[in-house]
Amino acid sequence: MPDPRTHLVGPAAEAEIRRLTRRSLLVGGVATAVGAGALAALRYGPDEAGIPWFLRRVLEGNERLARATFSNRLAPEFPRARAAIPRVNGRYGMAETTDSASWTITLVRPDRHDAVLTLPALYGLPRSEMITELKCVEGWSEVVAWGGVRFSDFAAKFGPAPGQFDYVALATPDGGYYVGLDAASALHPQTLLCDTLNGEPLPAEHGGPLRLVIPVKYGVKNIKQIGRIEFTRKRPADYWAERGYDWYLGL
Numbered sequence: 001m002p003d004p005r006t007h008l009v010g011p012a013a014e015a016e017i018r019r020l021t022r023r024s025l026l027v028g029g030v031a032t033a034v035g036a037g038a039l040a041a042l043r044y045g046p047d048e049a050g051i052p053w054f055l056r057r058v059l060e061g062n063e064r065l066a067r068a069t070f071s072n073r074l075a076p077e078f079p080r081a082r083a084a085i086p087r088v089n090g091r092y093g094m095a096e097t098t099d100s101a102s103w104t105i106t107l108v109r110p111d112r113h114d115a116v117l118t119l120p121a122l123y124g125l126p127r128s129e130m131i132t133e134l135k136c137v138e139g140w141s142e143v144v145a146w147g148g149v150r151f152s153d154f155a156a157k158f159g160p161a162p163g164q165f166d167y168v169a170l171a172t173p174d175g176g177y178y179v180g181l182d183a184a185s186a187l188h189p190q191t192l193l194c195d196t197l198n199g200e201p202l203p204a205e206h207g208g209p210l211r212l213v214i215p216v217k218y219g220v221k222n223i224k225q226i227g228r229i230e231f232t233r234k235r236p237a238d239y240w241a242e243r244g245y246d247w248y249l250g251l
Helices: 010-044 053-068 151-158
Strands: 104-108 115-118 128-135 141-150 167-171 178-182 192-197 211-213 228-232
Touching: 128 192, 128 211, 141 151, 151 192
Parallel strands: 104 228
Antiparallel strands: 104 115, 128 141, 141 192, 167 178, 167 228, 192 211
């Protein structure tokens, strides 16, 4: 029997080799062009708010997933014996010393006049305490006993009418640090305007006299030394989202 490996000989074999070579070159060229185009799009495509577009798509996907699974789930709470003092981390926009007696909060609402509140305005609201874990994007965590008033109670008394806002923006008095929250996160039952740490007045280095505590978010959302609160329809700026982090930052 003839050897099947040699059934093409002479001109017929050369023609087949040329056909296969042209096809391989064509397929390879198309694949190379597609790959080069994709790489160029990744490298040179437009940034969105200072973030490469493909990374922004990933962050937006993370946010959609986090929102879909949020449903007011509660962060775990712990025995008081577990509570400790967290490390001092992040001083953006913070003053070295604060005076709680003269501290003010500028309040901005879409359907009411702006207002300036002092801390005693919060004292008539129901008090809440919780022992939850503060988690940092750097990888460390600490169980802390927090005390203050629920943001939902604050919003019910001082905020706009229900349904009049979609987001909340919070900032330090000098605007040096700022975070944005969607309304559902701001009104979560464990979101506190916090003024005590492990049963003691909140010290300045940990955000005193007033900070946000939201244990369903990473620590960078737990803004210290709140000087401004705005209820808004527009998605607000966020310090770390502008620097490449996820805007939502849910746990």
